[in-house]
Amino acid sequence: MKTIVVVPCYNESNRLPQDEFVRFVESNDEVAFLFVNDGSRDNTLSVLQALTERHEHLMLLDLQPNGGKAEAVRKGMLYAAEHYDCQYLAFWDADLATPLNEIPQMIAWADKGYNMVMGLRLMRLGAKVRRKTVRHYLGRCFATVASIMLDLPVYDTQCGAKLFSKQVVLDIFPESFITRWLFDVELLARYKKRYGPLKARENIYEYPLFKWEDVDGSRLKKKDFIKAPVELLKIWNRYR
Ligand SMILES: Nc1nc2c(ncn2[C@@H]2O[C@H](COP(=O)(O)OP(=O)(O)O)[C@@H](O)[C@H]2O)c(=O)[nH]1
Numbered sequence: 001m002k003t004i005v006v007v008p009c010y011n012e013s014n015r016l017p018q019d020e021f022v023r024f025v026e027s028n029d030e031v032a033f034l035f036v037n038d039g040s041r042d043n044t045l046s047v048l049q050a051l052t053e054r055h056e057h058l059m060l061l062d063l064q065p066n067g068g069k070a071e072a073v074r075k076g077m078l079y080a081a082e083h084y085d086c087q088y089l090a091f092w093d094a095d096l097a098t099p100l101n102e103i104p105q106m107i108a109w110a111d112k113g114y115n116m117v118m119g120l121r122l123m124r125l126g127a128k129v130r131r132k133t134v135r136h137y138l139g140r141c142f143a144t145v146a147s148i149m150l151d152l153p154v155y156d157t158q159c160g161a162k163l164f165s166k167q168v169v170l171d172i173f174p175e176s177f178i179t180r181w182l183f184d185v186e187l188l189a190r191y192k193k194r195y196g197p198l199k200a201r202e203n204i205y206e207y208p209l210f211k212w213e214d215v216d217g218s219r220l221k222k223k224d225f226i227k228a229p230v231e232l233l234k235i236w237n238r239y240r
């Protein structure tokens with residue numbers, strides 16, 4: 001398998017588009033999925049057990065108790081890097097706000113030599129990128145501040161679809177994250193610290209997704225937006 005995609009799942013039993021994952025692995029034999037159940041309180045675990053029976057490229061890691069998205073992604077990425085022979089590792093939101101057919105495109109950019117490829121939600125003519133207005137503008141403000149803080153011309157830090165070479169995963173995932181929702185910003189800060197600002201500008205690629213749609217049922221609350229500036233400051237202080 002060339003690529004393993006980690007899918008964090010917290011109370012996803014009603015929202016997970018199971019058939020789309022099955023269809024995808026049936027037609028892409030270079031990609032496998034590792035679903036990480038993160039101490040869900042609904043029957044996500046049994047849903048995932050049944051789903052991962054349907055194809056050998058659908059796999060399961062069960063974590064207890066709930067540790068949050070950042071920790072589930074981190075543990076899943078490290079587990080996959082250690083246990084499977086693969087070239088790339090990715091993480092992907094379970095609601096498929098980013099459609100699975102963007103995976104091969106992101107792999108293609110990694111094949112060109114980028115060792116970190118980030119989904120970019122760029123609202124533009126001709127693309128099917130739809131974000132709720134408030135979230136869009138809050139997101140743009142956040143991304144602008146994050147970009148200034150990181151001193152990197154990054155446009156969208158928070159998209160839930162990102163792909164890495166195995167070496168980058170082994171370099172920037174082992175340490176626990178200090179924030180719960182801003183771990184993507186931490187990943188960029190760690191990358192820059194590990195490889196330097198020049199490499200961060202040259203070897204990370206933001207790939208503009210053709211399609212991205214807000215899916216209802218987000219676990220993000222208003223208070224998470226309010227806390228964001230403080231969390232950003234924590235990151236700035238920790239990684240400078
Ligand atoms: N492991 C874990 N994953 C979570 C948690 N909360 C959300 N997620 C996952 O993170 C992804 C994105 O969550 P979502 O609620 O759609 O957030 P948003 O679209 O970014 O607002 C999904 O795959 C969720 O299952 C959590 O507490 N633990």
Ligand SMILES: [Mg+2]
Binds near residue numbers: 095097
């Ligand atoms: Mg979502």
